[in-house]
Amino acid sequence: MRMSELSTATGLPVATLKYYLREGLLNAGTATAVNQASYGDGHVRRARLVRALMELGNLQLADIKRVVAAVDDESVPLHDAFGVAQDAMVPPRDRSDDAYRRAFEDVDAFVTRHKLRVRPDAQVRGMLADALVAMRSGGWELDLAAFDERMPAVVAQAVAELGGIPAEGREAQMEASVIGTISYEVAISALRRLALEHASWRRFGR
Amino acid sequence: MRMSELSTATGLPVATLKYYLREGLLNAGTATAVNQASYGDGHVRRARLVRALMELGNLQLADIKRVVAAVDDESVPLHDAFGVAQDAMVPPRDRSDDAYRRAFEDVDAFVTRHKLRVRPDAQVRGMLADALVAMRSGGWELDLAAFDERMPAVVAQAVAELGGIPAEGREAQMEASVIGTISYEVAISALRRLALEHASWRRFGR
Numbered sequence: 297m298r299m300s301e302l303s304t305a306t307g308l309p310v311a312t313l314k315y316y317l318r319e320g321l322l323n324a325g326t327a328t329a330v331n332q333a334s335y336g337d338g339h340v341r342r343a344r345l346v347r348a349l350m351e352l353g354n355l356q357l358a359d360i361k362r363v364v365a366a367v368d369d370e371s372v373p374l375h376d377a378f379g380v381a382q383d384a385m386v387p388p389r390d391r392s393d394d395a396y397r398r399a400f401e402d403v404d405a406f407v408t409r410h411k412l413r414v415r416p417d418a419q420v421r422g423m424l425a426d427a428l429v430a431m432r433s434g435g436w437e438l439d440l441a442a443f444d445e446r447m448p449a450v451v452a453q454a455v456a457e458l459g460g461i462p463a464e465g466r467e468a469q470m471e472a473s474v475i476g477t478i479s480y481e482v483a484i485s486a487l488r489r490l491a492l493e494h495a496s497w498r499r500f501g502r
Numbered sequence: 503m504r505m506s507e508l509s510t511a512t513g514l515p516v517a518t519l520k521y522y523l524r525e526g527l528l529n530a531g532t533a534t535a536v537n538q539a540s541y542g543d544g545h546v547r548r549a550r551l552v553r554a555l556m557e558l559g560n561l562q563l564a565d566i567k568r569v570v571a572a573v574d575d576e577s578v579p580l581h582d583a584f585g586v587a588q589d590a591m592v593p594p595r596d597r598s599d600d601a602y603r604r605a606f607e608d609v610d611a612f613v614t615r616h617k618l619r620v621r622p623d624a625q626v627r628g629m630l631a632d633a634l635v636a637m638r639s640g641g642w643e644l645d646l647a648a649f650d651e652r653m654p655a656v657v658a659q660a661v662a663e664l665g666g667i668p669a670e671g672r673e674a675q676m677e678a679s680v681i682g683t684i685s686y687e688v689a690i691s692a693l694r695r696l697a698l699e700h701a702s703w704r705r706f707g708r
Contacts, residue, residue: 348636351593352636373706382695385695387560413699413704414700426688428689430557430558430685434681438685447693450697453697455705458701459705460642461705479637482630482633485629485690485691487630488656488683490630491656491657491660492664493619493621494620496584500580500584501579501581
């Protein structure tokens with residue numbers, strides 16, 4: 297398909313697609329004439345992945361490039377490529393002070409007691425620590441033990457979600473994993489916020 | 503306290519505090535001498551609020567200003583000020599095409615059937631629509647009915663969370679509400695991602 301058709305298929309403006317091409321987020325199409333190229337389904341899928349990372353995942357350009365590189369490098373096993381994508385989705389931050397040291401201890405203990413197979417250096421540990429540090433800096437306690445009861449259900453849900461990923465096709469697998477992770481997260485956060493507005497109305501709004 | 507002590511109390515560099523002051527996110531201290539001012543507990547709380555909105559909430563400067571203005575304007579009832587903060591936490595986006603029209607219908611039906619008191623123009627509706635549109639654009643269905651069973655528990659949790667907000671003190675109430683909303687959200691997303699990495703290891707990692 298031509299660039300204009302790729303735009304229709306993805307819902308992305310031509311200017312955005314050209315930006316993706318320029319930044320190497322989207323591979324060049326097959327040249328068909330001077331200044332004309334042809335694009336395929338792979339381009340549609342890739343454009344969708346980049347868009348989700350950018351808009352829903354709020355990722356920086358450099359991090360999107362890392363994810364895309366992990367998708368393309370077939371020597372990286374799939375599980376490891378998921379890890380790269382997961383790490384890229386956590387905003388970098390200085391997490392070295394005492395408050396973080398304490399938070400990381402709590403996070404590591406939580407991972408251990410739930411027997412989770414999570415890399416020791418997975419960035420998501422820092423993300424959970426961010427939440428603990430923010431709450432504690434406000435003088436509130438956020439005790440991870442409060443999530444102990446709920447965690448087995450969260451794991452069961454994650455296993456079911458991952459079960460929905462196709463058995464083959466690396467690009468499709470990565471796309472399903474990344475878009476699924478982000479979309480569900482946004483959905484769950486939005487549901488929580490709907491409930492919070494309702495709760496605020498009940499307590500303060502009448 | 504002096505600027506240097508405010509920096510110690512908040513854990514924020516002096517340069518960051520000066521930036522907050524320059525942008526009007528933090529009120530000026532009481533002048534004590536030429537080029538010297540004194541700050542109080544109110545400044546500590548405000549700096550903490552701004553930091554949480556910026557770092558955890560990923561908010562733009564203009565949106566943080568809207569939240570801060572709603573905190574300060576005591577003629578805005580508390581529940582409405584929460585609404586301003588909630589709206590500011592949803593990234594603006596063009597949500598006008600057919601895919602969004604269908605998604606908004608699903609969101610509105612969900613809100614109605616769960617009898618949620620949520621403003622018709624609350625931005626969080628668009629956030630939930632974002633998740634639906636992203637999933638559907640990838641060819642997957644995300645049916646909100648899948649969340650029907652879980653929603654009463656989410657509402658009960660939100661009511662309990664809001665119950666933890668102090669009965670008085672507008673600044674403290676807003677701070678507790680905003681930091682609580684964002685921190686819990688980050689924590690819950692992080693727990694989900696821990697579970698997903700574990701699930702990926704089970705399915706693809708061995």
